[in-house]
Amino acid sequence: MPTFTLLYVLHLLAALAWVGGMFFAWMILRPAAVAVLQPPERLRLWLDVFLRFFAWVWAAVLVLPISGLAMMHLRFSGFDAAPGYVHAMLGLYLAMLALFLRVSLLQLPQLRKAVEAQDWPTGGVVLGRIRRLVGINLSIGLVVMAIAGTRLF
Numbered sequence: 030m031p032t033f034t035l036l037y038v039l040h041l042l043a044a045l046a047w048v049g050g051m052f053f054a055w056m057i058l059r060p061a062a063v064a065v066l067q068p069p070e071r072l073r074l075w076l077d078v079f080l081r082f083f084a085w086v087w088a089a090v091l092v093l094p095i096s097g098l099a100m101m102h103l104r105f106s107g108f109d110a111a112p113g114y115v116h117a118m119l120g121l122y123l124a125m126l127a128l129f130l131r132v133s134l135l136q137l138p139q140l141r142k143a144v145e146a147q148d149w150p151t152g153g154v155v156l157g158r159i160r161r162l163v164g165i166n167l168s169i170g171l172v173v174m175a176i177a178g179t180r181l182f
Contacts, residue, residue: 033103040096043089048170050082055167072152076144083133093122114180121173128166132159
């Protein structure tokens with residue numbers, strides 16, 4: 030398999046895992062959890078989901094810039110010659126990374142602390158903050174996918 034093809038496949042799989050996971054959580058798991066679980070069980074579920082999902086997001090956070098920059102070097106001989114859509118994807122990746130780091134390093138420990146203390150009202154507030162940030166990140170991720178798919182600029 031050519032190097033570029035391998036990098037491209039890894040890049041796509043990493044983006045799919047991250048954005049697809051957020052889509053599933055936001056559009057399917059959240060409404061189902063609200064419909065059938067009481068707040069304590071729902072908060073325990075989300076803590077476990079985030080811990081499992083974030084392991085995959087950490088992998089994506091590493092794979093995406095490595096594969097993306099390598100493909101940029103192979104295809105365009107560097108950043109200066111890369112088209113606008115590549116610059117846009119890199120900038121939006123940085124925004125997504127910042128939001129993920131905020132959730133992973135600041136919000137998730139607060140959620141864990143609330144769940145372990147069985148402080149359900151605080152856990153609900155923290156989960157609401159996480160939900161908003163994931164919604165923003167999902168929106169950015171979908172824009173990145175649209176840019177990648179269309180390569181309009």
